[in-house]
Amino acid sequence: MSITIRIPAPLRSLTGNSQTVEGSGASVRDCIDDLEGRFAGLKARICDDSSELRRFINIYVNGEDIRFLSGLQTPVKDGDELSIVPAVAGG
């Protein structure tokens, strides 16, 4: 199971500056847990204390916002692309 996960710039310090990592899991939540196992501290930046997606971060599976799919339970499969996109403030 190989899912391409795109890491936004603010989180790359936790992934050894990698902008793309390979992940695994049957759902978005599984993928996040898998990432946490390899890059400690990443989950806390994406999810709040209740393990829900923080409201200033969006996750897209193959370009679709998971908030309009099944949220963190959105299933993923081999070959899917998962993008983590936080709000940024600069201008």
Next chain:
Amino acid sequence: MSTEVRIPAPFRRLTGNRARVRAHGSTVRQLLGDLESQFPGFHGMLFDEQGRIPPHIKIYANGQEITALAGLDTELREGDQVTIIPATAGGAPDIELTAEQRERYSRHIVLPRWGEEGQRKLMAAKVLVVGAGGLGSPVLLYLAGAGVGTLGIVEFDTAEISNLPRQILHHMHDLGRSKAQSAKQTLADNNPDVDVVLHETCLSTENALDIVRGYDVVVPAVDNLATRYLVNDACVLLKKPMVESSVLTYEGQCTVFLPGQGCYRCLYPAPPPPGLMPTPASAGVLSITPAVMGPIQAMETIKLILGIGEVLSGRLLLFDALAMEFRQVRIRRDPNCAVCGDHPTVTSLIDYDDFCGVAAKR
């Protein structure tokens, strides 16, 4: 109550080719009724089958779109002027280009789907840019260069040396000077035809609606979330299209929010807690990033005014300068959105510093 009405080209076959007529009515609704009685067929060209004026037809009373006033019940007084502008082919305002303007804009006028008609639409347009910084500088330069008739700038800061790599409206001799004034000077040096209106104030809950109201399109070019949410809510409440972008380090985001089709809160319903959001000062921002995203905002604004191409509505454009890659993801209106959803809970502007958990700005 006699009012001058400016008739768009497609309607003139009903008025004997007259571009200006007089009509009577205490409200816009009555005025349109009088136009129908004077020129039968007028209603049929103006209203759709449901008896509504479609969104591509704009009616202005004394330069203000009536949707920002009282709609068809907008009151009229003796001496007022009403303009009807369909935003489709043939809807260009009656502006005569000078020989110099034809030369200045010649590289645009020859473009397909632009022409003198498109140029006249730009020259009649009013765009508000909130911020004359990293994003605002290229946005304003390219909109001025393209000949947008009125550019409003909201900016209260003074130029600092750390601005110069990316805030290309400002120069060494502007350090310590009002960025609004320096922006106006730079834009005038490029195109003196543009009417640059300065709003040298901090945009706030108290003034945002009054400032935004007079413009056709709003381009937030701000460096903080509180102002983003403020501009967003004002645009939703006033039904103004908004061309949003943000940048940090080597990345940028851009989208277009059209009235009724989603807003910034649909995308990011709530800001991060204070301290969890990196800023350009803390994380850095490459100057090239807003240099790429700002002109994209300008391009989307021009497309909205001209009614050409496909704007980024429903799409979030993501730019990664290090990968030199553009990607898109699909975004959509959230029916549960607090301000533009089916049952909005935010129906007036709020305290955005409090919403974002930051200390109040000066």
